[in-house]
Amino acid sequence: MSSYARSNRNVPSSPTTSSRFVPRYGQLPSPPSSRDQDSRGINDVLASCTPSLLHISSVLKSMGIHTKEHLKAVAALTPETRDREVRHVALQNGITLIEWAVLLDRIVVL
Numbered sequence: 001m002s003s004y005a006r007s008n009r010n011v012p013s014s015p016t017t018s019s020r021f022v023p024r025y026g027q028l029p030s031p032p033s034s035r036d037q038d039s040r041g042i043n044d045v046l047a048s049c050t051p052s053l054l055h056i057s058s059v060l061k062s063m064g065i066h067t068k069e070h071l072k073a074v075a076a077l078t079p080e081t082r083d084r085e086v087r088h089v090a091l092q093n094g095i096t097l098i099e100w101a102v103l104l105d106r107i108v109v110l
Helices: 003-007 034-047 054-062 068-076 079-092 097-107
Strands: none
Touching: 034 054, 034 068, 034 097, 068 097, 079 097
């Protein structure tokens, strides 16, 4: 008995499974998700800041800011709402005041 047959002897034999490879979970690479592609957009914005703010990407993502459109939405908020709802949480999560100011300057022109 081949090693393939031994490793798959618990797979029921049927006309569709007896002669072809049955992949197991985790064996095939998954295609890039749209979330991965959206992350590139936000990372491009953060990298374009001077100084680069790429290092705060994980904090923004933990706050639910995953896409460039999310950054645009933050920029569109009234200053009162943005300060109360977003700035406060950002500062609590480790973004510095200067990083917040640089980020705001960048996203208002998106």
